[in-house]
Amino acid sequence: MRCIAVDDEPLALDLLEDNIRQIPYLEFVGRCRNAFEAIDLIQTEKAENRSIDLIFLDIQMPGITGVQFLKSMVSNPMVIFITAYEQYALEGFELNIVDYLLKPVSFERFLKAVNKANELHQLKSNTYSTKNVFDEHFFVNAEYSLVKIRYADILYIEGLKDYIKIYLSTQSRPVITRMTMKSIEEKFSSMPFMRIHKSYIVSLNKIESIRNLKITIGTHLIPVSEQFSEDLMRRIGGK
CATH class of the missing domain: 2.40.50.1020 (LytTr DNA-binding domain)
Incomplete structure (x- = not known):
């Protein structure tokens, strides 16, 4: 799965990138300090016919919050919220996020979330690839x-x-x-x-x-x- 990390804290981005690079089925595409950089990166990838499958997204960021960014997206990549604020959990799940992680995040909890995303990604891929056969x-x-x-x-x-x-x-x-x-x-x-x-x-x-x-x-x-x-x-x- 091709993924990006979006967070305004450099240390949080460092940890996210390190965790992502340890997972064999994750491809780290890039890191963004805010939603605007994320939008630019996603559009650049789209122009090259490359999709972003998963976004690791902070909520409290300057300019556009993670929730506002998620609501604004036309495409529907999977999203895992990683934040220090637990009060957004309900709203996050109402937006069909994959998981909601509270900082600081242990690697074991991170791995559980990405395994869940991988299972969902495989199920979606199988559904799409067999659409012509199982189109009911x-x-x-x-x-x-x-x-x-x-x-x-x-x-x-x-x-x-x-x-x-x-x-x-x-x-x-x-x-x-x-x-x-x-x-x-x-x-x-x-x-x-x-x-x-x-x-x-x-x-x-x-x-x-x-x-x-x-x-x-x-x-x-x-x-x-x-x-x-x-x-x-x-x-x-x-x-």
Whole structure:
């Protein structure tokens, strides 16, 4: 896994780099003293078609905090918070971080966190590499674990800024995960799903009726934007 360390304390960066270089499956890409340097490094790597898989991130930094930086990211690399402040733990896990380490961090605790990240990385890689073979499901991070989502169970998806709610026929509560509408829409290429509103994607197979620019799916009423209405009617054979 290709990783970077972000911390405004030089000694903390030294320790992080030393720990990272001792782990065979970690590739140390670089160190950053603040979020701005991290953004520049990530963009530079992206321009060279190289991804950052894991970020070791401090929270209290000048300018942009670690939490603000994490919320601003478009891509979704794994993140391990390393901080002296335990009060951000809940917010961190709500942002689907891999782990939350309190300074000073022992190597044993560090190793436990990166092992967890490695397992998650391997599971994601296996999921993506077998997508064409096992395309009946995918995995998302939700409630501190990987949750399997079957395409056939999806009723519709609602976008909420950096999060989406996935409504399923198999449970009453939606699955909430940190993902953009664009990224989830890409999973539905050549499949019977359609974006019918800036905030909604629906399963065409689950539509029961359409009236007054509203779709009925079970007990749910979902709005249709006028800009999508003609394409929707064309997809379902209504025009």
